Structures are given as C-alpha cells and as structure tokens.
Amino acid sequence: MAQAANVSTAPPVATKKKARIGKYKKWGYIFMIPFTVVFLVFQAWPLIQTFYYSVFKYFWSAGKGAWVGPEFVGFDNFAALFDLNNVNILGLTWNTIIMWVLGFVPQIIISLIFAYWFTNVRLRLKCLGFFKTVMYMPNLIMASAFAMLIFAIFSDIGPVNSILKSITGGEAFRFLSYTGSTMALVAFMNFIMWFGNTTILLMAAMMGINESVIEAAEIDGANSGQIFWKITLPLIRPILVYVMITSLIGGLQMFDVPQILTDGQGGPNNTTKTLIMYLNQHIAAKNYGMAGALSVLIFIVCAALSLVVYYFFASDRSDKKSKKRG
Amino acid sequence: MSNKDKKLEHTSALQQNNVDPDMRAKPGLLIHKIVCYVVLIFFSILCLFFFYILVVNASRSHYDIMTGFSILPGGSFLTNLQNAVSNPTIPVLRGVLNSLIIAALTAILSIYFSAMTAYAIHVYDFKGKKFMFNFILLIMTIPTQISALGFFSMCTDWGLRDSYVPLIVPAIAAPSVFFFMIQYMKSSLPLDIVEAARIDGSGEFRTFNTIVLPMLKPALAVQAIFSFVTSWNNYFIPSLIIDTSTKKTMPIMIAQLRSADFLKFDMGQVYMFIFIAIIPVVIVYFCLSKFIIAGVSLGGVKE
Numbered sequence: 001m002a003q004a005a006n007v008s009t010a011p012p013v014a015t016k017k018k019a020r021i022g023k024y025k026k027w028g029y030i031f032m033i034p035f036t037v038v039f040l041v042f043q044a045w046p047l048i049q050t051f052y053y054s055v056f057k058y059f060w061s062a063g064k065g066a067w068v069g070p071e072f073v074g075f076d077n078f079a080a081l082f083d084l085n086n087v088n089i090l091g092l093t094w095n096t097i098i099m100w101v102l103g104f105v106p107q108i109i110i111s112l113i114f115a116y117w118f119t120n121v122r123l124r125l126k127c128l129g130f131f132k133t134v135m136y137m138p139n140l141i142m143a144s145a146f147a148m149l150i151f152a153i154f155s156d157i158g159p160v161n162s163i164l165k166s167i168t169g170g171e172a173f174r175f176l177s178y179t180g181s182t183m184a185l186v187a188f189m190n191f192i193m194w195f196g197n198t199t200i201l202l203m204a205a206m207m208g209i210n211e212s213v214i215e216a217a218e219i220d221g222a223n224s225g226q227i228f229w230k231i232t233l234p235l236i237r238p239i240l241v242y243v244m245i246t247s248l249i250g251g252l253q254m255f256d257v258p259q260i261l262t263d264g265q266g267g268p269n270n271t272t273k274t275l276i277m278y279l280n281q282h283i284a285a286k287n288y289g290m291a292g293a294l295s296v297l298i299f300i301v302c303a304a305l306s307l308v309v310y311y312f313f314a315s316d317r318s319d320k321k322s323k324k325r326g
Numbered sequence: 327m328s329n330k331d332k333k334l335e336h337t338s339a340l341q342q343n344n345v346d347p348d349m350r351a352k353p354g355l356l357i358h359k360i361v362c363y364v365v366l367i368f369f370s371i372l373c374l375f376f377f378y379i380l381v382v383n384a385s386r387s388h389y390d391i392m393t394g395f396s397i398l399p400g401g402s403f404l405t406n407l408q409n410a411v412s413n414p415t416i417p418v419l420r421g422v423l424n425s426l427i428i429a430a431l432t433a434i435l436s437i438y439f440s441a442m443t444a445y446a447i448h449v450y451d452f453k454g455k456k457f458m459f460n461f462i463l464l465i466m467t468i469p470t471q472i473s474a475l476g477f478f479s480m481c482t483d484w485g486l487r488d489s490y491v492p493l494i495v496p497a498i499a500a501p502s503v504f505f506f507m508i509q510y511m512k513s514s515l516p517l518d519i520v521e522a523a524r525i526d527g528s529g530e531f532r533t534f535n536t537i538v539l540p541m542l543k544p545a546l547a548v549q550a551i552f553s554f555v556t557s558w559n560n561y562f563i564p565s566l567i568i569d570t571s572t573k574k575t576m577p578i579m580i581a582q583l584r585s586a587d588f589l590k591f592d593m594g595q596v597y598m599f600i601f602i603a604i605i606p607v608v609i610v611y612f613c614l615s616k617f618i619i620a621g622v623s624l625g626g627v628k629e
Contacts, residue, residue, distance in 0.1 A: 027530040028450025032458065035443040039499040042492070043465075046476030053475060110369070117362050122355065125362055133615040134370045136622065140611050141377075142559040144577040145603035148584055149380055152596060159379060159395040166394070192373060197622060204623040246467060253469045256561050256577070260584050276471050276562070283478050283566055291475040299472040306467040310460075 047299075053292030054078070060286035069289065077293035087270050087278065089297060095266070096274040099183050099258070100251030103190030108243070110195050115202035116228060121211070135196030143193065147260035150189060151176075176262060179271040186258050186272065190251075198243055205239035206232060242312045249305050252298060255280065377608065384594070384601040391593045402594055410598040415586070416579050417572060418602055425558055425575040428493050432557040433550045436497040437507075440549070441542055444507035445534055449520055459508075466501040471562060478566050488569045497557070503549045506621075510545035548621035551614060555607060576603045 054077055058069035081089040114135075118128055138146070154160050154175045161172040175181045209232065217227050233240075255276040258266065264281070266273025275298055282291035383391055386400030410418055446452075447459050470477075481492045515538065523533040539546070561577035568574050574582075583591075583599055611618065 024530065025450055025452040028446045028452035028455065031442050031446030031450070031534070034439045035462075035499050035504070038439075038496060042477065042496040043470070043473060043499060046473040046480050049476030049479060050473050053479070114366070114369075117366075123359055123362060125359070125366075129616075129619075131366050131370060132619050133612070134373050136615075136619060137608065137611060138373055140555050140559075140607055140618075142561075142577060142580070142603050142607070144559070144561045144580045145600050146376075148580050149376055149597075149600050149604070151584065152383075152593070152600070153376065153379060157392065157593075159383075162394045195369075196373070200619060200622045249467050249469065253471055255471070256559075259561075260581055263584050279471065279474065280562065280566070283475050288475060288479065295472045295475050299468070302468055302472060306464060309467045310464045 050295045053288040054296045058288040077289045102187030107195045111198035114199045119206040138193045143256035144260045147257045205236040383597040388592045406594040406598040421576045421579045429554045429557040431494045432497040433554040436500045436553040437546045439498040440503035448511045
C-alpha cells in the first residue's frame with residue numbers, strides 16, 4: 001500500500017498519515033494483549049478478590065477442619081485490626097516505620113556525602129568504579145540468605161559473641177532477645193543493602209547539574225559547604241523526594257530480613273513484626289478476612305505514595321522535553 | 327547507559343583540563359581527599375566483611391567454628407560442600423536447580439513481553455495508548471504483596487498451588503521493566519527503521535522479533551540480569567505457593583534452615599548453604615558489574 005501511495009500523485013500528507021495509522025494500529029492492540037491479559041489475571045483479579053475478602057468473616061478453622069464463612073461483616077475486620085488489646089496495625093506500622101527510619105536516615109546521609117564526593121570536580125577521586133561496584137553489591141544479595149548469615153554471625157555461638165566473650169569474659173549477648181538490638185540489626189542490613197543503590201541514583205542526579213552554575217557560585221566566593229547546601233541540594237530535590245518515597249514504599253514491604261532474622265516471630269514480643277510479616281501469617285493460616293482488611297489498608301497507603309512517584313515521573317518527563325527544546 | 331558513561335568521561339575530561347595549579351598545592355584538599363578515601367574504604371570493607379566471614383566459615387569444620395573466630399579460611403570446604411549437598415532434609419541442589427529454572431524463565435518472559443508492550447506504545451498510535459502508558463506508570467510502584475491474598479486464593483482455586491506457573495507467568499506484566507524498555511526505545515530506536523522494514527515488506531511481528539529486538543540488546547541484557555536476580559531472591563510469594571520439598575526454591579530452604587533447631591546443626595554446613603545461595607550471584611555480579619551499575623543509574627527504577 002505504501003508503494004502504491006508513492007507511485008500515485010502525492011496524496012495530501014494528512015490522509016496518508018491517517019491511512020498509515022489505520023492500517024497499523026491494530027498491531028498496537030495485538031502487542032498489548034500479553035501484558036493486559038497477564039495483568040488482569042494475575043494482578044487485577046487477585047486485588048479485587050483481596051478487597052472482596054476484606055469485608056467478610058472468612059477463615060479456615062483448623063479445630064473444626066472446615067471453613068468458617070464467608071459471612072458479610074462490613075468493617076469488622078478493620079475494627080479488629082485497630083483493636084489495641086491485640087497485635088494491632090498501629091503497633092505493626094510503628095515497628096515497620098521505626099526500622100525503616102533507622103535504616104533510611106544514615107542511608108540518605110551517607111549516600112548524599114558519597115554522591116557529592118564522587119561527582120566533585122576538585123576531589124577527582126580515583127577507583128570510583130571499584131567503590132561503586134562494591135557498595136552496590138549487597139543490593140543484589142538474596143535478602144533471606146543475608147539475614148540468615150547475619151543471624152549466624154550474631155547468634156549466641158557466632159563469631160561476634162565469641163569476640164565479645166573473649167573481651168568481657170562474660171556471657172554471650174543475646175542480640176535477638178532485645179527489641180533495640182534486633183531493630184538495629186534489621187536497620188543495619190537495610191542500610192547495607194540500599195546505600196549503594198541510593199548513592200548511584202543521587203550521583204546520576206548530581207551529574208545532571210549544570211557545571212556553570214557551580215562555577216558561577218565559586219567565582220562569587222561560595223565555599224564548598226554553601227555550594228552543597230544552597231545549590232546542589234535544592235537542584236536534586238526531585239530525585240531526593242523520589243528516593244525517599246520509593247524507599248518508604250519499599251520499607252512498608254519490609255519482610256524477608258525481619259522474617260528470617262526472627263524466624264517469623266517478630267520477637268521479642270511482636271516488637272519487630274512488620275505489616276507484611278503479619279499479612280504473611282494471616283495468609284498462611286488461611287485467615288482470609290483479616291488478611292484482606294490488612295491488604296486493603298496497606299494498599300491505600302502505598303497507592304497514595306505511588307501517586308506522588310507518578311507525579312514525579314510526569315514532571316520529570318516534561319522537564320526532559322523542555323531541556324530538549326532549550 | 328552509554329550516555330551516562332559518556333557523561334562521566336566527559337566530566338572527568340573536563341576535570342583534567344580545568345585543574346587549577348593553585349588548587350593542587352592546597353594542603354586542605356589533600357587532607358580532604360585522604361578523609362574521603364578512608365571513609366570510602368571503611369564502607370567498602372563493611373560491605374565485603376560479612377561475605378568474607380561467610381567464605382571463611384564455609385571452609386571451616388563445625389569444631390573449628392565453635393572454637394572461635396578466625397580471619398583465615400580453613401581446609402574443610404569440600405567436606406562441608408559434600409555434607410551440604412547430601413543433606414536429605416534440605417535438598418540444596420534441587421533448590422538451586424528449581425531457582426535457576428524459575429529465574430531464567432522469568433527473566434526471558436519478562437524482557438521479551440515488556441519489550442513488546444513498550445514497542446506497542448512507542449511505535450503505534452492507537453486509542454487508549456496514553457491511558458495505558460500512564461496506567462502502567464501508576465502501578466509501577468504498587469507492591470505485589472497487597473494482592474498476595476487474592477493471588478494465593480486464586481492459585482488454590484485453580485489448582486496452581488505447588489506449581490511454577492504462578493511464579494513465572496506473572497513476569498509477563500512487569501511495569502518497571504516496561505518503563506526501562508520504553509525509555510531505552512525513546513533514546514535509541516528511531517521510527518524510521520520500522521518504516522524502512524515495512525517498505526521492505528517485513529510483517530510487524532517479524533520486524534519486532536528480527537530487527538527491533540537485536541537493537542535493544544543492551545537494555546534486554548541489563549533487565550534480564552535484574553529480573554533474574556529479583557526472581558532468584560524472591561521469598562514472599564514462593565513461600566506461600568510451594569509446599570512440596572523437592573519443588574522448593576533456595577530462599578524457602580534458607581528459611582527452613584532458620585526454623586530448624588540451629589544448635590543441632592553442623593555450622594560448617596549452615597554456612598555452606600548460605601554460601602551456595604549468595605556467592606554465585608556475587609561472582610556473576612562482579613563479572614557484569616559495569617553493565618549493572620550503568621543500568622541502575624539509567625533506569626532510576628528498580629523494583
């Protein structure tokens with residue numbers, strides 16, 4: 001058809017284009033089919049079911065050996081999640097957020113410093129490739145195996161305690177018997193696993209800053225501290241927001257590390273149990289109603305945070321366009 | 327990816343040209359540099375330290391490990407390996423094989439179909455294209471855990487429990503891989519090539535498979551690595567879906583190791599199990615790190 005159009009006296013461009021679109025647009029739909037079908041079956045439908053279960057009393061009673069329900073109960077499951085006499089969602093959210101903050105604050109500080117050093121024109125550090133490679137490495141490690149490794153190293157009979165015992169001569173320090181030390185271990189692992197990733201992202205952002213802005217500031221007599229706080233930081237603020245929100249979403253999903261470290265108990269006394277660990281417990285016990293309600297609450301929070309990330313990308317795209325134009 | 331590299335080279339070239347002789351002489355700068363190196367080396371050691379202990383302890387016998395900490399490897403590596411591999415309660419080789427199969431298939435499906443989806447949106451004009459793009463962007467950061475309950479109950483209803491289908495097939499709809507692919511296409515897939523293929527009489531499907539896919543190789547490679555590793559490390563969903571011990575993947579076996587009565591175990595074996603789960607990925611990583619690091623800074627989005 002294209003050839004025919006070439007041979008005939010040139011048709012108006014608009015109709016030619018329209019004809020082209022008309023001919024090929026069905027392929028756009030065809031190529032979208034696999035994604036759409038799989039998304040609907042394996043993500044959308046399960047999500048709808050999850051919402052459905054959240055308003056039903058529906059669980060497997062091991063004692064009776066039978067399902068109880070489904071019986072419509074409205075928001076009873078949600079009310080049960082906020083029951084302060086039990087393991088409740090406020091406590092779980094608190095545990096999750098505290099462990100996230102303990103890992104994230106040092107992570108963002110260290111990453112900012114490293115990214116600043118790596119991109120600093122005056123410092124001209126060598127072996128950047130090596131440092132980046134080593135620091136990113138923990139990000140690709142199997143989180144569950146890493147947690148098991150840390151468990152082995154910090155266990156009562158592990159190397160850390162054998163060193164401690166040889167110094168103090170006393171008893172082993174039971175790291176997992178205290179909330180503080182358990183949380184610290186989880187936060188430390190999260191820090192080690194993610195600071196390299198964040199450093200690389202912030203580095204990419206800092207390299208995007210126009211050199212001449214910084215040079216101008218230098219000529220005006222700004223010292224390196226002023227340049228960092230007054231120029232670099234404000235200019236990479238969008239990326240900082242993005243890093244923070246995606247890290248928070250990741251933090252809310254915290255599961256592998258505390259699950260393996262505390263053997264699914266979230267001990268001592270549920271003080272290190274995260275939201276997803278609790279969800280996992282309910283799903284594994286086939287407690288569909290409660291698991292549904294918990295999922296819905298986590299979904300609402302994550303969806304709100306995702307909207308922020310979405311607008312970040314939306315604005316990012318328009319930025320790029322204007323850059324090209326300019 | 328190559329753009330960033332070029333940028334980096336560009337800046338370092340700039341740096342070399344702009345060296346101010348006064349700057350070099352400043353002793354303050356030298357001290358600053360030394361501080362930087364000390365801190366960077368400290369954190370590098372911190373990253374490697376635990377894995378070094380892992381390697382050391384995987385090569386020591388249970389008795390050696392119990393007597394105390396050592397900085398040097400022992401001579402029991404092969405004994406531990408043999409014991410770990412022949413342990414009947416945790417069929418580790420089966421676990422490695424299962425994880426390999428699932429991760430490899432996941433990676434292939436994920437990159438192929440994400441490229442296809444991205445191609446549909448990048449090349450064709452159709453109704454709802456903008457909506458689909460924005461929709462995929464919107465769901466990119468929504469975690470899979472929140473629909474895990476529905477996923478679990480659906481797999482139970484459809485007889486997919488204990489099967490690999492629910493672990494592999496969902497990889498076809500991978501929003502973050504899609505996003506990476508479409509970004510890559512925007513920068514390095516000119517539409518003229520598609521047009522030229524059409525004039526040469528190539529069908530749309532053939533154009534995608536034989537002309538477009540080879541052009542996307544760098545992006546496909548990076549995303550294949552990420553998809554593979556994500557699947558290899560995945561614990562949450564497989565632990566809900568898989569029940570039979572011979573079908574279990576590595577992360578589930580690690581969890582089993584944790585639940586087992588720890589002190590009764592041969593510690594050399596425990597470290598060896600962790601070694602098997604971690605070290606292959608580390609080795610592959612160090613071989614491909616250039617690719618991977620460039621991919622991270624380009625994509626901006628991983629998980």
